[in-house]
Amino acid sequence: MRIGIATDSACDLPRSFLDKHHIVILPVSIKGPGGEFVDNRLPExxxxxxxxxxxxxxxxxxxxxxxxxxxxxxxxxxxxxxxxYVFCITVMKTRSLIFENATHASLRILSDYRPIREQANVKAPFSLRVFDSANVATGQGLVVSEVARMIAADVSTLDIIRQLDKLTQHTQAFLVPSELGQLHSQARRRGDKSVGFLTYALGSALDIKPILRGYRGDTNPVGKIRGFEAGCNKLFEAARTLIRDGGLLAPTVNVSYGGDPAVVEQMPGYVALLADARPRNINVYLSEMSSTACVNIGVGGLSLAFASEKEVRFD
Known part of the structure; x- marks a missing residue:
């Protein structure tokens, strides 16, 4: 059986990974001062x-x-x-209409596909399942990457679904902004009070960054740190600890950056992460941050995700 994956462009994974596993992207359009940008997850x-x-x-x-x-x-x-058979895995449904739209579309797809396959002389039935990743950015990407890994390993669809259900409950995606202006502006427009004006003013003056977490269908601050690089190092160290302790539910740590990924490759915390991951056969993926995540936390932000039953905070 030919099993495929479709996901939206909010999913943070390297373009090379998407191409290798034939993952189909549902584009997201973004309107701003410069016009409309259609995000197809193309790095340039x-x-x-x-x-x-x-x-x-x-x-x-x-x-x-x-x-x-x-x-x-x-x-x-x-x-x-x-x-x-297609797994359609979307950004968390509390942040976007993609899950709802894909669910509505799936009903029509399953009722309309037969004549198309018959005309192409494909007699086997077609199946489609839509899943809410319950996460954003690298968290969504981690869920997608694990499904791709299991498909490549010829795991049954039933076992993939079981792992999907586990990952949507235990994947944690952390985001650290480089600057607070865009994060504060977007939060204000959405009515999100997690980054209020006082927090913004004090944070900007003292270089204090919030650490945000995507987890079980919600995004909330779970700590704060002085300095962007220090915040990134906190995330790298949390992932390294789980790797060393055998605390990961999937053999992957997913990282994205709102700029040139080569910047992250030079960070000491990232280099140390690779040093811990490679001998233990843990995949570390690094990519450009999706445009949707970028407009919410600002250019230069970093995101990191892993799946673990240990709930990580930075209070």
């Missing part, structure tokens, strides 16, 4: 978008996910022929 285009965000300061950005009709059209024109 993402880097150009970062520049636009940086040039426009704390300008307002609005995202638009694929509609149910667009998702239906993509599946019927391509995926129902390329695969026999």
């Amino acid at each position: 285009e993402t880097q150009d978008f970062y520049k636009s965000v940086a040039e426009n300061g704390d300008a307002e950005f609005a995202t638009r996910p694929f509609s149910p009709d667009e998702i239906r059209d993509l599946f019927l024109s391509r995926l129902v022929l390329e695969f026999d």
Whole structure:
């Protein structure tokens, strides 16, 4: 059986990984001062978008996910022929309409695919499952990467679903902003009080960064640290501790950066993370941060995710 994965462009994974595993991207469009940007997870285009965000300061950005009709059209024109079973894994449903739109589209896809496959002389049935990753950025990417790993290992769909259910409950994605302006502006527009004006003013003056966590369908601050690099090192050290203690539920640590990933490769904490991970066969993926995450926490932010039953905080 040919098993495929579809996910939206909020998913943080390297382009090389997406291509290797034939992962199909549902683009997200972002409207800002410079016009509309369609995020297809292409590194060069993402880097150009970062520049636009940086040039426009704390300008307002609005995202638009694929509609149910667009998702239906993509599946019927391509995926129902390329695969026999598709896992569609979305960004957390509390932050976007993508899960809802994909769920609505799936009902029409499953009722409309038969004539298309019959015309192509494909007689086997087609199946589709939509899953809420319950996470964002690197957290969503970690869930997707684990499904891709299991597909490559020829694991059954039932076992993949069991692991998916576990990962959506235990994956933790942490985000540290480089600057607070964009984070504060976007939070204010959404009515999110997690980064209030006083926190913003004091944080900017004292270089105090919040550590935000995506976990079980919500995003909240779980600590604060003085200095961006110190915050990044906290995340790297948390992942290293779990690796050394055997506390990971999936053999992966996922990292993304709102800029050139080469910057992260030079960070001592990241180098130490690789040194702990490689001898233990733990995959470490590093990619550009998705444009949707970037407009929410600002250019230059860093995200790191792992799956563990140990709930990590930085209070």
